[in-house]
Amino acid sequence: MRKYMEVAKIFFKTQIVYRFDVSLTALSVIWRVMFAYIMWGAIFDGRETVGGFTFQAMLSYYVISSFLAAIDTAGVSGEVSARIRGGTFAKYMVIPTHPLKHFLAQTFGAAGYYAIFSIIAAIACALLFRVDMMFSENPAQIALAGVMIIAGTTFMVSYHFFIGILAFKFQDVGFFLHLQGSVIEFATGAAVPLALLPVNARAVLRFLPFTYVTYMPAMLITGQAEASEGVFGLSALCCWAAVMAVICCFTYNRLRVRFDGVGI
Amino acid sequence: MKNLRFILLLLKLRLSHMMVFRLSFFGAFFADGTLFLMQLLSFSVIYGQVDAIGGWSRGQMLVFVGTFSMINAINMTVYFFGLINIPELIRGGGLDLYITKPVNPLFRLTFENADPGSVPLLCLSGAIIAYGLSVEGAPLTAPLIAGYVAFVLIMTLLYYDMELILRTIPFFVISAAAIDRLEGDLLTLNFKIPGIIYKGGFKILFYFIMPYGIMATVPTQFVTKTLTPAGLVHAVCAAALFTVFALWFWRFGLKHYKSAM
Numbered sequence: 001m002r003k004y005m006e007v008a009k010i011f012f013k014t015q016i017v018y019r020f021d022v023s024l025t026a027l028s029v030i031w032r033v034m035f036a037y038i039m040w041g042a043i044f045d046g047r048e049t050v051g052g053f054t055f056q057a058m059l060s061y062y063v064i065s066s067f068l069a070a071i072d073t074a075g076v077s078g079e080v081s082a083r084i085r086g087g088t089f090a091k092y093m094v095i096p097t098h099p100l101k102h103f104l105a106q107t108f109g110a111a112g113y114y115a116i117f118s119i120i121a122a123i124a125c126a127l128l129f130r131v132d133m134m135f136s137e138n139p140a141q142i143a144l145a146g147v148m149i150i151a152g153t154t155f156m157v158s159y160h161f162f163i164g165i166l167a168f169k170f171q172d173v174g175f176f177l178h179l180q181g182s183v184i185e186f187a188t189g190a191a192v193p194l195a196l197l198p199v200n201a202r203a204v205l206r207f208l209p210f211t212y213v214t215y216m217p218a219m220l221i222t223g224q225a226e227a228s229e230g231v232f233g234l235s236a237l238c239c240w241a242a243v244m245a246v247i248c249c250f251t252y253n254r255l256r257v258r259f260d261g262v263g264i
Numbered sequence: 265m266k267n268l269r270f271i272l273l274l275l276k277l278r279l280s281h282m283m284v285f286r287l288s289f290f291g292a293f294f295a296d297g298t299l300f301l302m303q304l305l306s307f308s309v310i311y312g313q314v315d316a317i318g319g320w321s322r323g324q325m326l327v328f329v330g331t332f333s334m335i336n337a338i339n340m341t342v343y344f345f346g347l348i349n350i351p352e353l354i355r356g357g358g359l360d361l362y363i364t365k366p367v368n369p370l371f372r373l374t375f376e377n378a379d380p381g382s383v384p385l386l387c388l389s390g391a392i393i394a395y396g397l398s399v400e401g402a403p404l405t406a407p408l409i410a411g412y413v414a415f416v417l418i419m420t421l422l423y424y425d426m427e428l429i430l431r432t433i434p435f436f437v438i439s440a441a442a443i444d445r446l447e448g449d450l451l452t453l454n455f456k457i458p459g460i461i462y463k464g465g466f467k468i469l470f471y472f473i474m475p476y477g478i479m480a481t482v483p484t485q486f487v488t489k490t491l492t493p494a495g496l497v498h499a500v501c502a503a504a505l506f507t508v509f510a511l512w513f514w515r516f517g518l519k520h521y522k523s524a525m
Contacts, residue, residue: 024445027449028449031449031452031453034453035452035453035456035457038457038461038462038466039317039456039457039461041461042317042318042461043310043313043314043317045318047314050313050314051313175294178292178294178295178298179294179295179298181295181298181299182295182298182299182302182303183298183302185302186302186305186306191302191306192306192309192310196309196310196312196313197309198312
């Protein structure tokens with residue numbers, strides 16, 4: 001565990017070099033909130049509520065969900081596949097860490113650094129667009145959301161790691177990367193709150209992990225979801241994260257023998 | 265005729281290159297197809313709650329999404345993968361190979377990476393537009409269709425101008441990463457928000473300074489007969505002015521190119 005903590009620390013520190021990326025990530029939070037402000041401003045024109053949301057509740061949701069969506073896990077699939085194609089994935093085979101855990105640690109490390117600036121951007125958005133932020137008064141909901149964010153990030157890293165290691169088998173995994181990006185954005189509730197979907201669609205999404213990556217934590221933090229829903233979501237998410245980790249380990253052990261890397 | 269032969273030759277070369285990565289042949293189609301389908305789904309969800317957004321009905325919004333998808337599809341099919349290479353060619357000195365050949369470098373860059381894999385996206389976009397028009401119940405006439413097609417082509421030219429302008433900036437700066445990211449963010453914002461919704465500073469920004477806001481909005485307004493004469497003149501003038509500026513800026517940038525030799 002300690003070695004992974006060290007990996008996380010190193011990646012936290014190395015983000016200082018990528019000041020430009022950090023500032024662009026913070027900017028992406030502002031874009032998302034700006035989109036919500038313009039779009040939902042037009043939708044709410046003359047209306048008190050839409051789908052049970054007030055305008056301020058909707059903006060609060062977007063401020064929180066934009067911050068969560070800024071946690072970059074998609075980069076894992078790109079980096080893993082590029083390293084496999086370029087032969088530098090050998091690095092992860094020779095150092096005494098498991099590649100999946102290594103990528104988990106580095107994502108958490110980098111996310112920690114990015115989070116500082118994303119929070120600043122989220123606060124700036126709240127001030128700029130005069131969002132009367134809503135927060136749950138129930139500490140259990142906040143705590144549940146916190147644990148769910150960690151479990152959700154773990155699941156998403158495993159998921160993207162799986163796509164990345166498909167490069168052992170396929171020459172180019174760009175196809176998979178492109179295909180799933182916008183679907184996941186919708187399924188996680190980063191595009192529109194999933195509460196606006198029809199009941200049947202919500203019933204299906206309830207059993208999928210993506211609902212609990214962005215949507216549910218944002219709803220819990222803003223106090224628009226019950227803690228009981230959070231408990232169910234956390235259980236479902238943990239099961240999915242465990243299943244995904246097993247799939248990753250199995251696939252990695254099967255496919256890694258195909259690797260022709262630098263120094264192998 | 266000579267140019268046409270040249271384009272066909274480039275297309276042939278491109279096809280043989282793309283066949284090496286068969287799985288990714290339709291990559292752009294699937295990537296952008298899912299993007300626009302998700303956008304349609306998002307608007308469907310919103311229209312499940314409200315009747316109109318900024319005065320636009322569901323049918324108009326479908327036409328808007330389809331139109332943006334169509335402009336993007338033409339962009340992806342014809343010139344996107346060529347123009348996107350410009351910053352890297354400038355940085356690495358690869359532009360030397362283009363300047364020294366007896367063909368206009370911009371012409372070659374525009375057409376050399378045409379992507380036939382994106383052609384199905386044109387059909388998908390057409391289907392979205394047709395569905396949107398049927399939902400809207402707008403009566404179609406030949407002049408209306410011809411005008412719509414003309415506006416789509418004019419706005420595609422404007423899209424090209426914006427891409428060229430942004431990718432000419434690396435002649436003067438080192439890193440181009442910010443430009444790609446900025447363009448991506450602006451496009452994402454503008455294909456989700458019809459221009460009619462913008463007010464105040466946002467309207468000035470997305471109608472005059474970076475006119476992404478009019479690209480899909482104006483053809484949609486035209487075909488649904490809500491385009492004002494002032495809007496029509498503005499769209500045509502914007503495309504003309506940006507084309508003149510983009511070509512001048514490209515030539516100006518080329519003069520500042522520091523060759524690898």
